[in-house]
Amino acid sequence: MRCWLDSCPKVNRLAYLLLRYEMNVVLLGPPGSGKGTQAELMHERLGFVHYSTGDVFRDHIKRKTPVGYEVKEYVTSGRLVPDSVVIEVMNAFIAEHVGKPIVYDGFPRTIPQAEGFGRVLDGHGLKVDAVVLIDLADDEVIRRLTARRQCRKCKKIYNLTFRPSRKEGICDECGGELYQREDDKEETIRRRLDVYREQTEPLIKFYEDKFKLERIAGELGRDKVFEELKRILETGKE
């Protein structure tokens, strides 16, 4: 018998498959490699829940919550928030969204976080289904991040060079104000890159030893990277 899905465009078919699975996908890569943009596309087009620890922390800071006070200094200076805080916040998030496909953008960033993550997923009978590294050279990271702007309201990401908003300083989607993140200034970007090389890059080996880690060149640009991501997710599910 022919399934009606056989006649669907590939992306719809993939979205359908993902919606039926509690898929947990980790995006690894240096700051500015496009993890946030890809996670947003996965949310819009494939129905994933987008978990960005950075956005969660910026939101706490904006709302002046106790977590916000605790993490502010780390986030604005580009240093990593202590693992215990990150794991607590992630635990609450997963408990709230369990059962849905989730893409993790900017988490985990250290080996203890990855181990804590594995334990939390295990507790829900889940696992990491795919780990994708979006790689990018340091020069390109700096070029991209100094031109990055983000909407204060809906968090959509723009780039003054290759993805500007239609109206300068205004979000196309919600009319919110676009701003440059405090940690997207060059000096802080260099520190974030150092932190990435020292503390996050070891995760590549960690996940390579445990699963199959897939690599995509961030230089390919938004659309081609997304094509590659879809191909990886689809192969992983069939």
Ligand code: AMP
């Ligand atoms: P991002 O938006 O992912 O670039 O994160 C912005 C900042 O939030 C980072 O520079 C860190 O200070 C903090 N942060 C985000 N995710 C994590 C994480 N998994 N572990 C520790 N700190 C994090």
